[in-house]
Amino acid sequence: MLFHVRMDVHIPLDMPVEKVNEIKAIEKAYSQELQRSGKWRHIWRITGQYSNISIFDVASNEELHNILQGLPLYPFMNIEVMPLNRHPSSIREDDS
Amino acid sequence: MLFHVRMDVHIPLDMPVEKVNEIKAIEKAYSQELQRSGKWRHIWRITGQYSNISIFDVASNEELHNILQGLPLYPFMNIEVMPLNRHPSSIREDDS
Amino acid sequence: MLFHVRMDVHIPLDMPVEKVNEIKAIEKAYSQELQRSGKWRHIWRITGQYSNISIFDVASNEELHNILQGLPLYPFMNIEVMPLNRHPSSIREDDS
Amino acid sequence: MLFHVRMDVHIPLDMPVEKVNEIKAIEKAYSQELQRSGKWRHIWRITGQYSNISIFDVASNEELHNILQGLPLYPFMNIEVMPLNRHPSSIREDDS
Amino acid sequence: MLFHVRMDVHIPLDMPVEKVNEIKAIEKAYSQELQRSGKWRHIWRITGQYSNISIFDVASNEELHNILQGLPLYPFMNIEVMPLNRHPSSIREDDS
Amino acid sequence: MLFHVRMDVHIPLDMPVEKVNEIKAIEKAYSQELQRSGKWRHIWRITGQYSNISIFDVASNEELHNILQGLPLYPFMNIEVMPLNRHPSSIREDDS
Amino acid sequence: MLFHVRMDVHIPLDMPVEKVNEIKAIEKAYSQELQRSGKWRHIWRITGQYSNISIFDVASNEELHNILQGLPLYPFMNIEVMPLNRHPSSIREDDS
Amino acid sequence: MLFHVRMDVHIPLDMPVEKVNEIKAIEKAYSQELQRSGKWRHIWRITGQYSNISIFDVASNEELHNILQGLPLYPFMNIEVMPLNRHPSSIREDDS
Amino acid sequence: MLFHVRMDVHIPLDMPVEKVNEIKAIEKAYSQELQRSGKWRHIWRITGQYSNISIFDVASNEELHNILQGLPLYPFMNIEVMPLNRHPSSIREDDS
Amino acid sequence: MLFHVRMDVHIPLDMPVEKVNEIKAIEKAYSQELQRSGKWRHIWRITGQYSNISIFDVASNEELHNILQGLPLYPFMNIEVMPLNRHPSSIREDDS
Numbered sequence: 001m002l003f004h005v006r007m008d009v010h011i012p013l014d015m016p017v018e019k020v021n022e023i024k025a026i027e028k029a030y031s032q033e034l035q036r037s038g039k040w041r042h043i044w045r046i047t048g049q050y051s052n053i054s055i056f057d058v059a060s061n062e063e064l065h066n067i068l069q070g071l072p073l074y075p076f077m078n079i080e081v082m083p084l085n086r087h088p089s090s091i092r093e094d095d096s
Numbered sequence: 097m098l099f100h101v102r103m104d105v106h107i108p109l110d111m112p113v114e115k116v117n118e119i120k121a122i123e124k125a126y127s128q129e130l131q132r133s134g135k136w137r138h139i140w141r142i143t144g145q146y147s148n149i150s151i152f153d154v155a156s157n158e159e160l161h162n163i164l165q166g167l168p169l170y171p172f173m174n175i176e177v178m179p180l181n182r183h184p185s186s187i188r189e190d191d192s
Numbered sequence: 193m194l195f196h197v198r199m200d201v202h203i204p205l206d207m208p209v210e211k212v213n214e215i216k217a218i219e220k221a222y223s224q225e226l227q228r229s230g231k232w233r234h235i236w237r238i239t240g241q242y243s244n245i246s247i248f249d250v251a252s253n254e255e256l257h258n259i260l261q262g263l264p265l266y267p268f269m270n271i272e273v274m275p276l277n278r279h280p281s282s283i284r285e286d287d288s
Numbered sequence: 289m290l291f292h293v294r295m296d297v298h299i300p301l302d303m304p305v306e307k308v309n310e311i312k313a314i315e316k317a318y319s320q321e322l323q324r325s326g327k328w329r330h331i332w333r334i335t336g337q338y339s340n341i342s343i344f345d346v347a348s349n350e351e352l353h354n355i356l357q358g359l360p361l362y363p364f365m366n367i368e369v370m371p372l373n374r375h376p377s378s379i380r381e382d383d384s
Numbered sequence: 385m386l387f388h389v390r391m392d393v394h395i396p397l398d399m400p401v402e403k404v405n406e407i408k409a410i411e412k413a414y415s416q417e418l419q420r421s422g423k424w425r426h427i428w429r430i431t432g433q434y435s436n437i438s439i440f441d442v443a444s445n446e447e448l449h450n451i452l453q454g455l456p457l458y459p460f461m462n463i464e465v466m467p468l469n470r471h472p473s474s475i476r477e478d479d480s
Numbered sequence: 481m482l483f484h485v486r487m488d489v490h491i492p493l494d495m496p497v498e499k500v501n502e503i504k505a506i507e508k509a510y511s512q513e514l515q516r517s518g519k520w521r522h523i524w525r526i527t528g529q530y531s532n533i534s535i536f537d538v539a540s541n542e543e544l545h546n547i548l549q550g551l552p553l554y555p556f557m558n559i560e561v562m563p564l565n566r567h568p569s570s571i572r573e574d575d576s
Numbered sequence: 577m578l579f580h581v582r583m584d585v586h587i588p589l590d591m592p593v594e595k596v597n598e599i600k601a602i603e604k605a606y607s608q609e610l611q612r613s614g615k616w617r618h619i620w621r622i623t624g625q626y627s628n629i630s631i632f633d634v635a636s637n638e639e640l641h642n643i644l645q646g647l648p649l650y651p652f653m654n655i656e657v658m659p660l661n662r663h664p665s666s667i668r669e670d671d672s
Numbered sequence: 673m674l675f676h677v678r679m680d681v682h683i684p685l686d687m688p689v690e691k692v693n694e695i696k697a698i699e700k701a702y703s704q705e706l707q708r709s710g711k712w713r714h715i716w717r718i719t720g721q722y723s724n725i726s727i728f729d730v731a732s733n734e735e736l737h738n739i740l741q742g743l744p745l746y747p748f749m750n751i752e753v754m755p756l757n758r759h760p761s762s763i764r765e766d767d768s
Numbered sequence: 769m770l771f772h773v774r775m776d777v778h779i780p781l782d783m784p785v786e787k788v789n790e791i792k793a794i795e796k797a798y799s800q801e802l803q804r805s806g807k808w809r810h811i812w813r814i815t816g817q818y819s820n821i822s823i824f825d826v827a828s829n830e831e832l833h834n835i836l837q838g839l840p841l842y843p844f845m846n847i848e849v850m851p852l853n854r855h856p857s858s859i860r861e862d863d864s
Numbered sequence: 865m866l867f868h869v870r871m872d873v874h875i876p877l878d879m880p881v882e883k884v885n886e887i888k889a890i891e892k893a894y895s896q897e898l899q900r901s902g903k904w905r906h907i908w909r910i911t912g913q914y915s916n917i918s919i920f921d922v923a924s925n926e927e928l929h930n931i932l933q934g935l936p937l938y939p940f941m942n943i944e945v946m947p948l949n950r951h952p953s954s955i956r957e958d959d960s
Contacts (some may be wrong), residue, residue: 003150042151044183048179050134083142084141085142085143089127
């Protein structure tokens with residue numbers, strides 16, 4: 001089941017750089033593991049923003065919530081979730 | 097080069113059904129041809145809406161504009177375009 | 193899987209009363225059948241509005257979309273969908 | 289009498305974890321007692337948000353206000369209240 | 385139980401004047417009867433707008449909805465309802 | 481001359497409780513004196529909010545501004561002012 | 577007593593030109609008479625818009641409402657009213 | 673050339689009172705000098721707000737920007753600029 | 769003096785194609801004449817929209833208003849005007 | 865390929881003046897180098913705002929993102945990106 005998720009990141013300006021880098025490294029590993037599992041299907045950077053558009057393929061709302069809540073950057077994010085369906089005009093087998 | 101496009105369709109309530117169906121059929125063919133060419137990478141329906149989220153892969157803003165303006169449903173759509181980049185955490189070869 | 197749906201109805205002012213009543217009767221039957229099946233869990237009227245708040249329990253986004261698109265009043269509605277999870281503080285067995 | 293309440297929680301980033309956990313534990317007990325009494329009918333988590341949708345069944349606006357103001361997380365919440373009615377199409381005896 | 389209601393009226397520009405005047409006359413009688421009964425406590429015109437701010441004192445959300453839905457101008461109104469409580473600083477016996 | 485005023489209070493989370501209580505006590509006395517004088521006609525709490533809806537009856541915009549600016553909680557408030565008129569349908573002698 | 581009023585005009589596209597010109601001529605005469613009386617202190621066009629910013633000096637909200645409601649273009653306008661005070665830094669005798 | 677400017681002032685709550693008063697005094701002198709020169713034509717307080725509406729008469733956008741940027745309260749202000757024209761219905765010689 | 773103007777065009781869906789094409793042709797000639805005169809400095813299409821971003825270089829607000837009001841598509845446009853200044857970091861001689 | 869970028873700068877009020885000036889000097893050098901290279905085509909100050917409107921001419925979204933992310937003031941900016949096309953009415957050779 002597919003979900004469109006937009007994440008906007010707002011890290012406090014006074015957080016020490018090493019701390020920021022540490023969180024980002026853990027975030028990257030966390031994201032890539034979920035990408036390899038197939039649950040985090042796509043992730044793109046929005047040009048000019050510290051924001052991404054992601055497509056998740058999960059078994060339930062519950063699973064999506066747990067994945068998002070587990071994000072190391074979660075406390076610094078604004079997140080919007082939008083459920084998606086296969087489009088009747090789509091020709092890609094794997095877009096559903 | 098990738099672009100995130102949201103299309104919301106508002107067909108006038110008094111358009112004859114056959115006319116609507118005719119436009120939709122042409123729209124579908126137009127979309128599928130562009131999908132086969134690789135320019136229209138993804139298209140998903142937003143749950144509960146007559147709206148889609150699409151990802152385009154085009155050579156320029158110009159090309160994207162021409163594709164969108166050529167949509168049979170274009171006169172009845174509200175369209176939002178957002179440029180995308182490859183995300184530094186992405187592991188998919190084809191998401192850039 | 194639960195979804196929170198808000199429906200705002202805007203029937204054109206010039207639709208004949210009998211036509212309106214006919215659509216509303218079909219809508220009511222459609223809604224009650226889905227309520228009996230357990231898929232349309234709750235429906236409440238928003239005070240002072242021609243709008244409702246509904247809770248759906250469906251197997252997938254796909255199923256929810258098909259139910260909503262099948263509403264006789266669908267062409268006259270503005271619909272917002274929000275996925276829900278069981279709340280960790282909930283004590284109701286049937287709110288998940 | 290039914291009310292639809294949305295609560296968005298914004299705990300300050302610099303509150304000590306133990307303090308946060310203590311408030312959350314009191315909040316949970318407070319909520320569950322009200323759920324058992326039947327006044328807090330439903331509570332769901334919004335997917336991907338530190339927010340909930342709740343349905344209250346109270347005798348008056350006054351009672352609802354006192355319940356909400358008594359929430360341990362009240363100082364950190366943004367709250368929206370919307371009065372609800374039984375829907376004419378509802379088949380559930382207990383949704384009014 | 386008190387409610388704050390804002391009503392914005394948008395009568396179609398092409399409705400015949402006599403029809404408009406007829407509806408307004410019925411609306412006025414309807415409103416004044418409810419004012420005399422004590423259910424429609426206050427009504428004020430917003431300066432420069434075809435809008436009013438009203439305070440209702442009703443037994444339930446249900447009663448308020450029925451009153452509003454019964455307004456002759458209801459099909460041409462945008463209505464917002466906000467529940468009110470007695471304010472702890474109020475000195476008026478009849479503002480609760 | 482009547483004015484509709486909405487006040488939303490945002491006291492900083494780190495203000496000491498005694499300080500908060502002291503300001504609130506002065507605010508209450510200030511408000512009640514103005515209510516007794518007839519200038520602050522009505523005050524209601526918005527359910528679930530630290531906000532009020534008030535009706536003022538003053539001789540001029542100037543007088544209203546001075547009253548609002550004199551509120552002990554003024555530095556922590558967001559205030560919206562809307563001029564009101566007697567409504568042509570009103571039957572209350574004292575709602576103008 | 578001063579009020580800041582913004583008027584945005586939306587004349588229906590299908591109104592005959594002579595009708596439009598007739599209403600505008602009456603509107604102009606109406607406005608200029610009120611300007612000569614001193615009640616309509618200032619009127620400026622917003623660059624690029626069919627909108628104006630006006631300053632009224634009236635005895636009451638009631639008087640302002642009657643003036644605005646009497647505008648020949650009133651049925652085609654969106655109007656916003658904002659009460660003003662003399663500014664403590666103002667040096668103009670006639671800006672209060 | 674005329675411009676409509678709205679200034680909303682947000683002085684930090686923790687700025688020492690003497691500092692605030694000092695800035696305000698310089699601001700007042702600065703504003704009055706510009707009023708005497710004819711460049712700052714009008715200034716009014718918005719009722720109930722720490723905000724003003726001002727009309728400037730300057731030779732260019734450049735001059736307006738320099739005046740606004742020179743305001744002692746500039747770092748604490750939100751400013752909106754709207755170009756104005758003489759209105760075709762205006763009878764005041766000096767409103768252009 | 770420079771101004772940033774955004775124009776969004778909404779031609780009624782039922783206007784005959786020849787009429788639309790005729791207006792567009794006049795619009796194009798009108799725009800190109802102003803471009804040649806140097807008053808309409810730049811015009812770009814917004815990707816995916818029937819909208820443009822334009823930069824005007826005019827002697828006054830008055831001149832800009834007259835140019836915009838003279839646009840053949842003016843009755844079908846939503847226009848936003850924003851005054852611009854030379855930027856202190858700009859190295860282009862002709863961007864002021 | 866052209867992009868319209870709006871940058872709003874919000875430097876924290878408590879940043880030491882020397883630090884602010886240092887960042888601004890680096891920002892200016894960075895901007896001017898990109899202007900000389902032709903990638904940063906135009907930059908204008910919005911009158912009355914600490915904001916600019918810029919036009920970039922870059923080879924890809926990627927290049928634009930890297931330029932924006934490299935801005936010394938990037939952590940203190942709110943940035944909006946809008947892709948542009950050559951306008952069919954444009955007569956300037958270099959506006960595409």
